[in-house]
Amino acid sequence: MSAEPARRKPRHDSVTREIAATPEAIFDVLSDPSRHPRLDDSGMVLASVDAEVVTASGQVFRMEMTMGGVNRYQTDNRVFVFEPGRAIGWSVAEAGAEPLGWTWRFDLEPSATGTLVTQTYDWSQVTDTETLQMIPFPAVPREARLETLALLAELVETP
Numbered sequence: 001m002s003a004e005p006a007r008r009k010p011r012h013d014s015v016t017r018e019i020a021a022t023p024e025a026i027f028d029v030l031s032d033p034s035r036h037p038r039l040d041d042s043g044m045v046l047a048s049v050d051a052e053v054v055t056a057s058g059q060v061f062r063m064e065m066t067m068g069g070v071n072r073y074q075t076d077n078r079v080f081v082f083e084p085g086r087a088i089g090w091s092v093a094e095a096g097a098e099p100l101g102w103t104w105r106f107d108l109e110p111s112a113t114g115t116l117v118t119q120t121y122d123w124s125q126v127t128d129t130e131t132l133q134m135i136p137f138p139a140v141p142r143e144a145r146l147e148t149l150a151l152l153a154e155l156v157e158t159p
Contacts, residue, residue, distance in 0.1 A: 011124035013138060016116060017149035021156035023085040023108040023115045029155055030088050030106050033061040033077075039151045042144055049074060057082040062095060081105060089120075101126030102139075117152065119145055 019026060029035050033048035049062035059079045066072050074095035080103065081089040089105030102123040109116040123137045 011126075011137070012120060012122035013142060013145075014118050014120040015142060015145045015149060016118045017146070017153065018111060018114060019117050019149070019153045019157060020114040021153075021158070023110055025156045026106075026108055026115055026117060026152065027085050027088065029152060031055075031082075031084075033063060035155070036063065038155060039148050041147050041151060042140070043069060046072070054079055054082065054088065061090075099125075100131060101128070102137075114157075117149055119149060121145060 029039075031054040033054065034051050037045045037047060039045070044065055044067065046064040046066055049064055052061065054061060057079050059082075060076050061079075063075050063077060064072065065075055076093045076095050076097070077090040078093065078099065079088065079090045081087050085108060087105065087107045089103055091099040091103045093099045102121070102125070105120045105122070107118045107120070109118070121138060121140060123139070126132060126135075126137065
């Protein structure tokens with residue numbers, strides 16, 4: 001009897017939430033890096049360095065980050081999808097370096113009561129052995145990503 005082939009662990013994950021706001025209102029928050037710290041309750045995302053709103057694919061925005069509240073560093077985030085009111089996504093790199101192999105993407109789909117927001121965290125392009133040994137992927141737990149969507153809802157939903 002042959003053994004079942006080993007299954008490769010998924011290297012991406014998506015979380016979805018219905019938000020009572022227009023896709024445009026949600027996109028406005030996601031395309032403004034200065035608002036990203038308000039979407040992160042982990043404390044890793046500290047501030048936008050550039051303070052410029054994203055306006056096109058290929059644009060790079062720099063963020064001030066921290067690991068464990070001790071190690072401060074900056075990341076360059078290159079936008080790879082920019083579709084106003086529909087989708088935005090970026091790859092992450094250490095400041096001045098090549099992308100590390102993970103991306104963040106938000107897809108927005110109009111719904112009867114607002115917008116269905118899907119956030120995808122994809123680390124499938126991480127190939128550096130040292131990075132794979134150093135970072136336990138997914139580096140951002142599913143619960144934290146669900147909390148990001150809850151914080152996004154708090155910012156854009158009107159009572």
